[in-house]
Amino acid sequence: MNERxxxxxxxxxxxxxxxxxxPVLPHPPLPPLxxxxxQPVGPADLxxxxxxxILAQEMSAAPEVEIPExxxxxxxxxxxxxxxxxxxxxKVLDTPAHIYYKYEGVSPAGSHKPxxxxxxxxxxxxxxxxxxxxxxxxxxxxSALALAGALFDIEVKVYMVRVSYDQKxxxxxxxxxxxxxxxxxxxxxxxxxxxxxxxxxxxxxxxGLAISEAVEEAASRADTKYALGSVLNHVLLxxxxxxxxxxxxxxxxxxxxxxxxxCCGGGSNFGGFTFPFVPRKLAGDKLRIIAxxxxxxxxxxxxxxxxxxxxxxxxxxxxxxxxxxxxxxPPGIHAGGLRYHGDSPLVSQLVHEGIVxxxxxxxxxxxxxxxxxxxxxxxxxAPECAHAIRAAIDEALHCKENGQKKVIAFCxxxxxxxxxxxxxxxxxxxxxxxxxxxxxxxxxxxxLPQVNG
Amino acid sequence: MNERxxxxxxxxxxxxxxxxxxPVLPHPPLPPLxxxxxQPVGPADLxxxxxxxILAQEMSAAPEVEIPExxxxxxxxxxxxxxxxxxxxxKVLDTPAHIYYKYEGVSPAGSHKPxxxxxxxxxxxxxxxxxxxxxxxxxxxxSALALAGALFDIEVKVYMVRVSYDQKxxxxxxxxxxxxxxxxxxxxxxxxxxxxxxxxxxxxxxxGLAISEAVEEAASRADTKYALGSVLNHVLLxxxxxxxxxxxxxxxxxxxxxxxxxCCGGGSNFGGFTFPFVPRKLAGDKLRIIAxxxxxxxxxxxxxxxxxxxxxxxxxxxxxxxxxxxxxxPPGIHAGGLRYHGDSPLVSQLVHEGIVxxxxxxxxxxxxxxxxxxxxxxxxxAPECAHAIRAAIDEALHCKENGQKKVIAFCxxxxxxxxxxxxxxxxxxxxxxxxxxxxxxxxxxxxLPQVNG
Numbered sequence: 001m002n003e004r005x006x007x008x009x010x011x012x013x014x015x016x017x018x019x020x021x022x023p024v025l026p027h028p029p030l031p032p033l034x035x036x037x038x039q040p041v042g043p044a045d046l047x048x049x050x051x052x053x054i055l056a057q058e059m060s061a062a063p064e065v066e067i068p069e070x071x072x073x074x075x076x077x078x079x080x081x082x083x084x085x086x087x088x089x090x091k092v093l094d095t096p097a098h099i100y101y102k103y104e105g106v107s108p109a110g111s112h113k114p115x116x117x118x119x120x121x122x123x124x125x126x127x128x129x130x131x132x133x134x135x136x137x138x139x140x141x142x143s144a145l146a147l148a149g150a151l152f153d154i155e156v157k158v159y160m161v162r163v164s165y166d167q168k169x170x171x172x173x174x175x176x177x178x179x180x181x182x183x184x185x186x187x188x189x190x191x192x193x194x195x196x197x198x199x200x201x202x203x204x205x206x207x208g209l210a211i212s213e214a215v216e217e218a219a220s221r222a223d224t225k226y227a228l229g230s231v232l233n234h235v236l237l238x239x240x241x242x243x244x245x246x247x248x249x250x251x252x253x254x255x256x257x258x259x260x261x262x263c264c265g266g267g268s269n270f271g272g273f274t275f276p277f278v279p280r281k282l283a284g285d286k287l288r289i290i291a292x293x294x295x296x297x298x299x300x301x302x303x304x305x306x307x308x309x310x311x312x313x314x315x316x317x318x319x320x321x322x323x324x325x326x327x328x329x330p331p332g333i334h335a336g337g338l339r340y341h342g343d344s345p346l347v348s349q350l351v352h353e354g355i356v357x358x359x360x361x362x363x364x365x366x367x368x369x370x371x372x373x374x375x376x377x378x379x380x381x382a383p384e385c386a387h388a389i390r391a392a393i394d395e396a397l398h399c400k401e402n403g404q405k406k407v408i409a410f411c412x413x414x415x416x417x418x419x420x421x422x423x424x425x426x427x428x429x430x431x432x433x434x435x436x437x438x439x440x441x442x443x444x445x446x447x448l449p450q451v452n453g
Numbered sequence: 454m455n456e457r458x459x460x461x462x463x464x465x466x467x468x469x470x471x472x473x474x475x476p477v478l479p480h481p482p483l484p485p486l487x488x489x490x491x492q493p494v495g496p497a498d499l500x501x502x503x504x505x506x507i508l509a510q511e512m513s514a515a516p517e518v519e520i521p522e523x524x525x526x527x528x529x530x531x532x533x534x535x536x537x538x539x540x541x542x543x544k545v546l547d548t549p550a551h552i553y554y555k556y557e558g559v560s561p562a563g564s565h566k567p568x569x570x571x572x573x574x575x576x577x578x579x580x581x582x583x584x585x586x587x588x589x590x591x592x593x594x595x596s597a598l599a600l601a602g603a604l605f606d607i608e609v610k611v612y613m614v615r616v617s618y619d620q621k622x623x624x625x626x627x628x629x630x631x632x633x634x635x636x637x638x639x640x641x642x643x644x645x646x647x648x649x650x651x652x653x654x655x656x657x658x659x660x661g662l663a664i665s666e667a668v669e670e671a672a673s674r675a676d677t678k679y680a681l682g683s684v685l686n687h688v689l690l691x692x693x694x695x696x697x698x699x700x701x702x703x704x705x706x707x708x709x710x711x712x713x714x715x716c717c718g719g720g721s722n723f724g725g726f727t728f729p730f731v732p733r734k735l736a737g738d739k740l741r742i743i744a745x746x747x748x749x750x751x752x753x754x755x756x757x758x759x760x761x762x763x764x765x766x767x768x769x770x771x772x773x774x775x776x777x778x779x780x781x782x783p784p785g786i787h788a789g790g791l792r793y794h795g796d797s798p799l800v801s802q803l804v805h806e807g808i809v810x811x812x813x814x815x816x817x818x819x820x821x822x823x824x825x826x827x828x829x830x831x832x833x834x835a836p837e838c839a840h841a842i843r844a845a846i847d848e849a850l851h852c853k854e855n856g857q858k859k860v861i862a863f864c865x866x867x868x869x870x871x872x873x874x875x876x877x878x879x880x881x882x883x884x885x886x887x888x889x890x891x892x893x894x895x896x897x898x899x900x901l902p903q904v905n906g
Contacts, residue, residue, distance in 0.1 A: 004464060005529035011457055076458035077537075077831055084530075088604070106559060108831030110870070150828040151541070170623070173873035176880055177827055374630055375603040378530055378561030417563070417870040420626035427629055 005087065007249040009080035014072055017064035019240040021275040021346060022233070024063075024282065029233075029349060032317035033307060038451045041317045048219045049226040051127035054120065057234040065237060067119075074118045074151055078107045079241065083249040083409075089376040090396070097399035098255065099392055100409040102246050102273060103379065109174075111382065111414030112269045113144030113229055116238035120227045121148035131155040131224040133217040135185065135210030138336030138384070139164055139171030140414055141229030146180035157224075159185040159193075159213040162205035164336055170418045185210040192216050192313040206329055207340050212313030219315075230266025231310060231319070231344050239272025242411065247276055250409075257287065259395055261410040263387040264291035264300060264358070265337045267344030269413035274356070275346075281355060290395075291347065291358045292387035294366075296434040297330040299323065299343045300351050300358035302441070307451045310342055318449055321348040324436075325444025331434040333363060334422040335383040341444070359391055362433035366390045367426040370416070382414040383422060458540065460702040462533035467525055470517035472693040474728040474799060475686070477516075477735065482686075482802060485770035486760060491904045494770045501672045502679040504580035507573060510687040518690060520572075527571045527604055531560045532694065536702040536862075542829040543849070550852035551708065552845055553862040555699050555726060556832065562627075564835065564867030565722045566597030566682055569691035573680045574601035584608040584677040586670040588638065588663030591789030591837070592617055592624030593867055594682030599633035610677075612638040612646075612666045615658035617789055623871045638663040645669050645766040659782055660793050665766035672768075683719025684763060684772070684797050692725020695864065700729055703862075710740065712848050714863040716840040717744035717753060717811070718790045720797030722866035727809070728799075734808060743848075744800065744811045745840035747819075749887040750783040752776065752796045753804050753811035755894070760904045763795055771902055774801040777889075778897025784887040786816060787875040788836040794897070812844055815886035819843045820879040823869070835867040836875060 022029060031040035043055045050058065057065055067075075086099040104112035124132060132154055136142025142158040149156035158180050165172060165184035172182050185205045186193040192212040196203050203209075211228070218226035228235060250256045260277055262270040274289050281287045293300055299322045309326040310316035321342050324330070328341045350356040370386035372393070373379070381389060388410040395408050416423065425431050475482060484493035496508045503511065510518055520528075539552040557565035577585060585607055589595025595611040602609035611633050618625060618637035625635050638658045639646040645665040649656050656662075664681070671679035681688060703709045713730055715723040727742050734740045746753055752775045762779040763769035774795050777783070781794045803809040823839035825846070826832070834842060841863040848861050869876065878884050 005526070006464065008461060008463070010461070011459065073458070108833065147831055151831065169877070170870070170873040173877040173880075174833065174870075177824060177833060177873070177876045179828060371630060375632060378600055378604065380561065380627065380630060417623070417627075420623040420630070423630045424622070424626040427626075 004085065006082040006084045007253045008082055009245060009248055011076045011080065013248060014075050014079050015067065015241055015244040017066050018237045019244055019276045020060060020063055020065060020237055021278060022061045024279050025349065026353060029345060030320040032319050033451060035309065035314055035317060049215060051124050051129060051225055053123045053127065054234050057237055058232060068122060071119050071122050080245045081106050083246055086377055089373060092372065092376045093393065093396050093400065095396040095400040096403060096405045097396040098407045099396055100407065101412040102242060103412045104242060104269065105379065105412060105415035109140065109143040109147045110417060111140040111144065112239060112242060112272060113141050114147055115241050115272065116229065116235045116268065117144035117148035118151065119238045121152040121154050124225055125152045125154055129225045131157065132227045133157045133214040133224050134227045134229065135159045135207060135214045137161050137164055137207045137339060139168050139418065140337055143171060143174050144229065145227055146175035146178040149180060150178040156180040157217065158182045159187060159210040161185055161207060161210050162203065163332060168418055185213050187213060190216045206312060208312035208326060211311040212315050215311065215315045230268040231342065233346060235268050236271035236275065236344055236346055239268050240275050242272040243274060243276035246273065246409065255407055257409040258406040259288045259290065259408045261290045261292060261388045261391045261408065263338060263384050263413065264293050264343065264347060265340050265384065267347035269411050271344055271347055273411035278355065289356045290391055291351065291356055292391040293358060293360050294333050294335055294338050294387065295360040295362045296333045296436050297339050298360045299341065301360045304445060305348060305352050306448055308342060308448055318451060319345045321345045322351065324441055325447055327447055328440060328444035331436055333434055335387065337384040338387065361387050361390050363431050364433050367431055369393050379412065380416045381412055382416045383419050385412050385414060457538065459535040459537045460706045461535055462698060462701055464529045464533065466701060467528050467532050468520065468694050468697040470519050471690045472697055472729045473513060473516055473518060473690055474731060475514045477732050478802060479806060482798060483773040485772050486904060488762065488767055488770060502668060504577050504582060504678055506576045507687050510690055511685060521575060524572050524575050533698045534559050536699055539830055542826060545825065545829045546846065546849050546853065548849040548853040549856060549858045550849040551860045552849055554865040555695060556865045557695060557722065558832065558865060558868035562593065562596040562600045563870060564593040564597065565692060565695060565725060566594050567600055568694055568725065569682065569688045569721065570597035570601035571604065572691045574605040574607050577678055578605045578607055582678045584610065585680045586610045586667040586677050587680040587682065588612045588660060588667045590614050590617060590660045590792060592621050592871065593790055596624060596627050597682065598680055599628040599631040602633060603631040609633040610670065611635045612640060612663040614638055614660060614663050615656065616785060621871055638666050640666060643669045659765060661765035661779060664764040665768050668764065668768050683721040684795065686799060688721050689724035689728065689797055689799055692721050693728050695725040696727060696729035699726065699862065708860055710862040711859040712741045712743065712861045714743045714745060714841045714844045714861065716791060716837045716866065717746050717796065717800060718793050718837065720800035722864050724797055724800055726864035731808065742809045743844055744804065744809055745844040746811060746813050747786050747788055747791050747840065748813040748815045749786045749889050750792050751813045752794065754813045757898065758801060758805050759901055761795060761901055771904060772798050774798045775804065777894055778900055780900055781893060781897035784889055786887055788840065790837040791840065814840050814843050816884050817886050820884055822846050832865065833869045834865055835869045836872050838865050838867060
């Protein structure tokens, strides 16, 4: 048995390849469809947005993809990340379960997002691209791409959802310190933004709209490509470095997980952490894999599995995924990174095929879990991860009731240093358990594209 | 030669003892004096403020002090901290020098301060103390003690300098999330605070005054002791875990430092990083040891070496140290942790005896260095550490001019996640190089206690 607080690996143990789940899936994934023709999109359709190597990865069915040495060199600055045994939390819960967490908040941007941002910046730099456009909600993804832009000397333009732009100035200053240009979305700089501003000058924005703006800019400028921080296959591919390290760390620690948990918005930390474990589950291992999402934006637990647009302005290809409808506007919950109408097609397929379970939590129980974690383990979690912590605590309490000594592992995908005003509101009793509107959901569902028949 | 980005140690390599510099000094340190009698203080004088084991360490001349196992257990959550080779910064500077930095920002509180906060909370808990009072300027120390209080179930009361309380709400929310009670200083809760409020209701406060308030509360309540985050011998003792790890890491890496640099306010990260290297310097090694401070609060470079009070209200013992005068009010620079009129007596003695050099920098050059570092290395530094970065960059540029391949190592004592509004001001051109007032300095010097003859 491992007696340590954390299991570390040497930086030469950083994986040399990313894990591709596509060839492992029981059924081949359904292709993205062209938004107008509803025919499967080919590389040529997406070439205005992505450089060749990223497009090849997006479509790849190879079992693994080599991590370029310059990307591994940057990874060395914070990877391998620690796998912690949460001994003090176990003690507080008085549970026989063993709780582990893989901590991605040690990256300079404070989350798992740089794992793909660095890779995307590298491939674009190699392809001669000098500029990247992207969107950010809570700011974790924008920070990660700004960091990667500084490291590879690429200009970064970030459309930041208006409400976050106003409420999270620290995130904006961080991006600007690294050299990125940040504008609030909706912005007057794109047709998509101008259209919304004309109708709703005070619009708080949404991730779906910010994506439209960034995509529009990339599609209309020859020197600029688009970068996405979640949802797509190549993004989740890059994130599998998390799960691959975790497998090695459990091997060092001498025990393996019975339950794997990660929060799920677009699916990037969830996929990155859990995908490398899927083959053993498909081979008969009794591993449970749980995606934790907000009950106010319950894509996996209350959405439908259907083709839908990834963005509000219907510029993106149609993706087969769990969705609440591309024009569903989620309530203003404080886990901005989980506030997205859709989900990764790969994660959606795993849920649809019964390989992954999904649970949803309201805001107050997740902040109660986050504070308990901070007081026991020290680390202040991002509100997104608080969903995974809640699920892990509930599993551990279940083990206590049943006297089960399970091994529970979750991904702590980022710290909450830029979310402290929300913790203050929680401590002041000023956080509500938001319900989402069934009417809005019905309306959004009615607007799903016709391809779903 | 070490080809790695960072040199890590196993958590079982966390030192088992702290290093005490006292028996190594060429001359014995001069004792603290009673503020009224000017006689050396004994344990009985300080017993209202500190528990026995901490007092014993404050007075100790033993070469080393054992680190209790429960303290090492908490250290395991983030220690040993990484020693980074700043390869990308070296490349940007095009210097033949090798630059290393020991990164203490990986602690949950984001700085080196928990190294002593955890130890102090442990000893007080063991002594049956249920409450600790302290002060905080920039908030790093208060955060660290709040964390330690959560981990050892001790109530923590923090007097936070008013200007920081207003300007750094995130730091306050962090302390409160861990469970501490935070009040702005000057406060109506103490005689020292009420006196200042009566004369200056809008006083921005100062570290010297906040210390007076915390000391007063501890001295007047039987259930409460005082905790200090810098200056005193036991605090610097606990911080030597930084330098001890660094020595082991250089041994692994295969080369050793020619120049050691840390920023210096009260002296805790400076002493912690450099003291364990002092014996080799005294034994004839050509190592240079440099303390970097702000030119607007230039204690070591422009102060006098004299007995002075540690606090404004003259409640503390007199310490022999470099001082600008206990009623000197430093200008509102953005490195709040370096905004203190005095300095550690041990660091002061090393400067006085010519073993340590001191340099001072203005605000704009230190923020230019901090941003260059962030863009090259990724990590966003606290403004305090930016002084050390500036000194390291200047040394590296000097090496470039002279073709010298020196090894430069500095302590990156914390991250700047809670200092981003200041970075924003720097990027907007809104940061001035503040001079301090020679008149104020003369006036403060005239008020030094009479013991100095």
